[in-house]
Amino acid sequence: MQLTPNFALWEFERSDKAIEHGIDNRAPLFAVGNARVLCAAVLEPWRWLIGVDAGAEVPIEVRSGYRCKPLNKIVGGVALSRHLTAEAADCKPVGFDIDEAFSLLYELAMDGVPVDKAILYAPERGGSIHVAYSTSIEPRRRFYFWPAGRSLELWTPP
Numbered sequence: 001m002q003l004t005p006n007f008a009l010w011e012f013e014r015s016d017k018a019i020e021h022g023i024d025n026r027a028p029l030f031a032v033g034n035a036r037v038l039c040a041a042v043l044e045p046w047r048w049l050i051g052v053d054a055g056a057e058v059p060i061e062v063r064s065g066y067r068c069k070p071l072n073k074i075v076g077g078v079a080l081s082r083h084l085t086a087e088a089a090d091c092k093p094v095g096f097d098i099d100e101a102f103s104l105l106y107e108l109a110m111d112g113v114p115v116d117k118a119i120l121y122a123p124e125r126g127g128s129i130h131v132a133y134s135t136s137i138e139p140r141r142r143f144y145f146w147p148a149g150r151s152l153e154l155w156t157p158p
């Protein structure tokens with residue numbers, strides 16, 4: 001099932017860990033709805049802006065989207081992880097600088113795109129970008145960097 005023009009449901013459900021542990025990580029309907037809103041409200045505009053910056057389309061890979069409870073536990077996700085409701089996705093632009101992509105996401109958030117929380121993970125932590133939103137609260141637009149060997153720190157634009 002296609003969620004929005006450039007993002008499909010299977011990208012949100014796939015997980016090597018789930019396969020490895022025989023876990024059924026198919027998203028329930030409410031989570032499918034959330035994933036669709038995340039794509040429409042945040043990921044599509046972000047993909048578009050990265051494309052403008054690069055002068056060509058840049059796909060965004062969803063590395064981890066929806067996580068059912070057993071999967072979330074196995075990957076060490078926090079108890080109230082937004083991944084449990086598909087209100088978050090860990091993403092990576094393909095062939096585009098990740099720091100630059102994070103800056104562009106910040107620009108969008110300052111421009112009204114409803115990013116609640118974004119985390120840039122250092123390469124040692126997987127080198128992806130966690131993007132969370134919520135329709136149930138006013139987006140807080142908090143941006144963090146998670147360096148290797150240290151705790152989460154606030155991120156400000158360079």
Ligand SMILES: [Zn+2]
Pocket residue numbers: 083088089090130131
């Ligand atoms: Zn995440």
